[in-house]
Amino acid sequence: MTEPPKEPVRYVETTVHLPYHYVAGDVRARYLAALKEKKILGARCSRTGKVFVPPLVASPESFAPCDELVEVADRGVVTTFCVVNLPVIGRNIEIPYVASSVALDGADISIFALVQECRPEDVRMGMRVEAVWKPDGERQGDHQDIQYFRPTGEPDAPRESFLHRL
Amino acid sequence: MAPLRNVAVVGFAQAPIVTRDERRVATEILYPQVRRALTECGVERDAIDYQVAGSADYVDGRPFGFVAALDVTGSWPPRQDLHLEMDAAFAAYYAWVRMQAGDCDSAIVCGYGKNSEGELERVLNLELDPYYQAPIGLTPTATAALQASAYLARTGTLDRTLAEVAARNRVAGARNPDALLREPATADDLARTPWAVAPLRQGYLAPTGDSAVCLVMAAEGKAEAMCDRPAWIRGLDQRIELQTLGARDLAASAGARLAAEKALAMAGMRTAHEADVVELAAANPAEELILLDALGLATADGGPPINPSGGPLCGHPFMMTGLVRLGEAFRQLAGRAGDHAVPRARIAIAHAAQGHCLQQNLFFVLGAERRWT
Secondary structure (H helix, E strand, O other): OOOOOOOOOOOOOOOOOOOOOOOOOHHHHHHHHHHHOOOEEEEEOOOOOOEEOOOOOEOOOOOOEOOEEEEEOOEEEEEEEEEEOOOOOOOOOOOOEEEEEEEEOOOOOOEEEEEOOOOHHHOOOOOEEEEEEOOOOOOOOOHHHEEEEEEOOOOOOOHHHOHHHO | OOOOOOEEEEEEEEOOOEOOOOOOOHHHHHHHHHHHHHHHHOOOHHHOOEEEEEOOHHHHOOOOHHHHHHHHOOOOOOOEEEEEOOOHHHHHHHHHHHHHHOOOOEEEEEEOOOHHHOOHHHHHHOOOOOOOOHHHOOOHHHHHHHHHHHHHHHHOOOHHHHHHHHHHHHHHHOOOOOOOOOOOOOHHHHHOOOEEEOOEEHHHOOOEOEOOEEEEEEEOOOHHHHOOOOEEEEEEEEEEOOOOHHHOOOOOOHHHHHHHHHHHHHOOOOOHHHOOEEEOOOOOHHHHHHHHHHHOOOOOOOOOOEOOOOOHHHOEOOOOHHHHHHHHHHHHHHOOOHHHOOOOOOEEEEEEEEOOOOOEEEEEEEEOOOOOO
16 A cells, blocks of 8 residues: 555544424324414323323324323423523523423423523422413414423422422 | 244224325324224224334434324333334334234334425435435436446346336236326336336336325234234245445345245245235336345246235325335235235235345235234
8 A cells, every 4th residue: 555645534524414393293283272372282192091192193202192282381380400501502591590380270390491580599399380382373382382480489389289390 | 943933014004195184294194094993803993002113313304303203103001112213014013023022913004204294315325325326316216227327238038128127016006096196007108108217217117105004913912813814924034235235136136035035934834836915015117126136036937926915106195105115015815905806815925125225125925824822
């Protein structure tokens, strides 16, 4: 073998372009359309009765179909939370902010949500919160339709009421 | 060889292949197939020890997307699981290996991933070498045409023969309710279709589509209760060839030939002519001819029916096409092939492939009788 070139090629530029076109699916489509109407849908497991939000076609836990869509409340309880001091990729959010699991009233699992309109140090497990929706006419039927959750000022929920929904 | 554990295919469910499922995501297509396959076996999910799957995240563009399937495969309480970035038929191979190890007696094998959500030709370009092959724009259709061209030149096979092979598949597919293309076509029709990449015409290419499949396997002692006519695995082998296309003889498939020889020998067969039916994962007629050559079936004087399901030319749900072949072989032996049944089938060969120009090949030999006593 001869010597490699004195000025080697150090990089090869490769552009990968892979377009995708995702179908929402009937269940997600109904869930997203409901957000536009300020409604949150879940799906009820036909075996255990548990309600999953967002809705699923089957219970991951029981393997039974979830064939009934039910409306749950747009308010609930902070089950667990963390205070984020790192910038978020892709979202313009002032730090620190509170990322929380919120168990909506009527749901058996929690969703992830921002908690705002309060100081991070005031957030606690059991705190009651409600959704702050985008104004009428601005909701698009996507997850940004709920801007964040804020405290309702109601008394805290007792721990037993949410410990199974962490 | 030393006796191995007898393992059988005991159930199979497939979503009919469609060009594009507008109403369900991949896991939503899969869920009913898992339910149907278990119902067919008369068991609850808890009766299954092991779960394996094959899919490729790039196909439908969901990084780490395979974990989403866990939510619809009954994966609670926590299960032992294996996922392959391979056609799901290779996952069935590993389920068999696992059962030989003796620590599980039953498994579900799932294949899924919506072909329609991305652009497979672009995705499969990335399967090639990133410095020399992928940047020049090679796609699976182009590499398949290179292979077809090499095969035609080596053997003197004519375009007319490719049209006849494709037409035979299309006529068969008209009898398979799960096929994507159910309109029969004649060799004349197909020989008039425009060139896709010469020497392959548009009518010679396997149409990709959306589906999901679940196959159930069980070892002797469990299998009998799950199926009245289990399809026993009598032999199997898989071989992989080199990545550099130029380093391979594309006019033949050395890997397919060796895998076929090993699988047949394991099954105690002298020749593939002893099989009653063969299902091949051939994505075009030249591939089918190359595979028949590898099996020693490339003679004009009869032989077992090839692809009575219509084969991939009547529906090619990429990443599960091979598992569908295994499922079809099971259907033939279990008496569940309906209008496309091969009468009195006792031995079936199923093939799966992955990669450009048949890079990886897997053969199963299934039989109505156990192999080892």
